[in-house]
Amino acid sequence: MSKRAADVSDEQSAALKAGERPVADAVPDEAGEFEDEFEDEFESEDEILEAGVDGRPDAEREEEEKDAMQVDQQAFIPGRTKLAPGEVLQPDYSTYNMLHTLGTPWPCLSFDIVPDSLGDNRKTYPATVYAVAGTQAEGSRSKDNELMVLKMSGLSRTDKDGETDSESDSDDDDNDMGEPILESRSIPLPSTTNRIRAHQTPSQSGDYSKPPQTITATMLENSQVVIHDVTQHLTSFDVPGTMIAPSASKPLSTLRMHKSEGYALDWSPLQPLGKLLTGDNDGMIYVTTRTEGGGWVTDTRPFTGHTSSVEELQWSPNERNVFASASSDGSVKVWDVRSKSRKPAVDVKISNTDINVMTWSNQTAHLLATGADDGQWAVWDLRHWKPDTAAPGAQIKPSPVAAFDFHREPITSIEWHPTDDSVVAVGSADTVTLWDLAVELDEEESREAGLSDVPPQLLFVHYMQSVKELHWQAQMPGTVMATGSDGFSVFKTISV
Template structure:
């Protein structure tokens, strides 16, 4: 949770930048140790007054006053509601995080995806490790420096807390002390900015977790091409010191050129082991590309047509292999069946007057769909209440249905949204207002309870606010409960809160 902190005195340590791991200037052994005020004896009453009005040395008294001033100045920062005064900066509240790290890369990344690894599920020990892929956004004058990055983040340590004990009452002396995270990377030249990148691995029901799975990455580039790479060898090389990758491993296994304009919508089917890919562009066209038994890639010659503006997001149904949804800057969400000969949507609903930027289909409760819009609104919809089109040739969307939940907390466009992988009431949302918020839809408070808590203008479902500059995309690490990874203008952030 971000705090705003006023500069109290020249001796006060500089506030941390939001998202940085707080580092104490004193060692753990020094924290909490103070000079005994009775250790020095004063020979006269004059010496007592010289030491301070309360009989303590000036340094100790001033330090206490400074700490008191800092405690008074700390306030929770609420986006769009809290204003920073001159001399105030944002800093994370360490007591609200179980883990907090930032990792820099040579160029910022607009998009990334987390790779399912063989280290086990439900991991709660530290230091932690995450594997991911990302695509860079190099300077416009240096497009050839753009790369696909295969990443290994290790040494992700737990937040150190003074005096914390484990469940047996013993201190955590056996745990590895906090250290800086380690970023290892393997790169593949791309030559163009990555708009969206997604990983495909064998679906969970057909995956052998004891063996490395083939990992395929689809990268949607600014030049309108879609590149598909097999990054399995790159991932494996992290754990085999001295591995030298052949230059051929950087070659795409397929290059798709059916789009005539760039796009941002990309999704792999979770129910197709070989690989089935959705891509959408700024012309409103949606294509399906399927991997054949022989390893080739075939794109349907006829696109799915229906949006009057750019396709911003695509999501396969988590439980029906032939169904997907699309969201567009025309303000509508459409549901499609790939078996349809007409290539028209089966369901067409207008839900916003502004662009629908992002969308997430719940993997726990299959009839729930979350959307985020350009006006800062995000909402959850019950697809059972969306009526099918009267005819497959209908081009008029339905009037806006009522959402299950809707929030206008964010003040800028929603940039990413994702359901918690195992809890169908928890959602992570990021916004161009430089914040990531975590929500629990199961929480309910009435107005009186809100007033008593002093947060009448804050939705009770809001669990947490994390500050991150120009945050673009967020994902849950599904094997590490409650862990969120995000990308922004200053690199990657990884955090886990004590509230989720």
């Protein structure tokens, strides 16, 4: 993101766009003719040509323009950089491979990307992304809330400034600079969506030639959890004539075990049929399992131990019976669903403020990253979270592998890169930041570069309003999708 000066008057701006130079108000001489303000300033035509169109030597003018460009293209870092009067933000398109913004009728607090059948490791354009999202309609319009099934297509490669048509064409033949297309199918919801997650499972009919069944779990503000089958809605985007049965908009199940609303929700990646974790503001965590017959059974014995709201739940990527929870009580706990006591196996106090979000590395199962209300985020090695045998039941107070206090606002979302455990995406208030934990830079180099207050691991800053949640599109390397108060951003940087 760069900032640009906007200090040219409307009349001067029009003149410059027309290839003219702005001139001062001319004053007529006694004979009624306008004086030439540059008359006799140069003795010969050669001197005039050497001076350039504005009466100054080319070298002098070029140096000034160079300085102006350096000022205009400063990086804007929220919380540290302030815009001067008349300055506005605009993206530096040369840093993006792709950048698109898409709006919806109501803001969405949460969304999830749906895996598709278009192939893995996709790098060609235009690109396509499928997702599900839940809306946040204004108070009196709560009846307008809906679960949105989305298809974003025509996502073209960014047209970088200064790139010629021949250069653009030579990169790939699929580059289409048309407008992106957002298609949607909706399912009515009775309340605002706090969190939504999608899960794909083999077809219950046993016919594996059919696409996988896609189900969603939505935590609502009214404390209910509703489960839907959105397979028909997704199919209707790409298979002409697909009819969406009225019954497809009805929940497969409505779970009512929570007595307060919640924001923590996660499907197990190791349970094909579907195993769901949900947590609420009372600190209660429940496990709901899908049966072979397609029904849903919730264990009525909650996991207890948090003294405040459960903000995040994550299943282990490699242990089917293990999950972690993060809470506004400042702790992270690790649990085993087979435990009869329903108490945590590991209890770690890591912050004096709310732990809002958490992510478990898919590549290195002992790495966990957390984001807190004070703007700090950290990476933890679970191998150091061993219970203290000398003090059974006591909370552990380990040190993080890495910690960053760059953000000035609460961390609202965090997610490891799908295939690179050194890269993390972080969302906070008005920014999405990308980090590479493998980068090292000594203090002397930082001072010389004038970046002493910017961590060397910071790869990229993407500005958007009120960031609520972000996810990597695992089938399109380096692609990030985020939601905020002004809609969705889908982007890919040249740095990842």
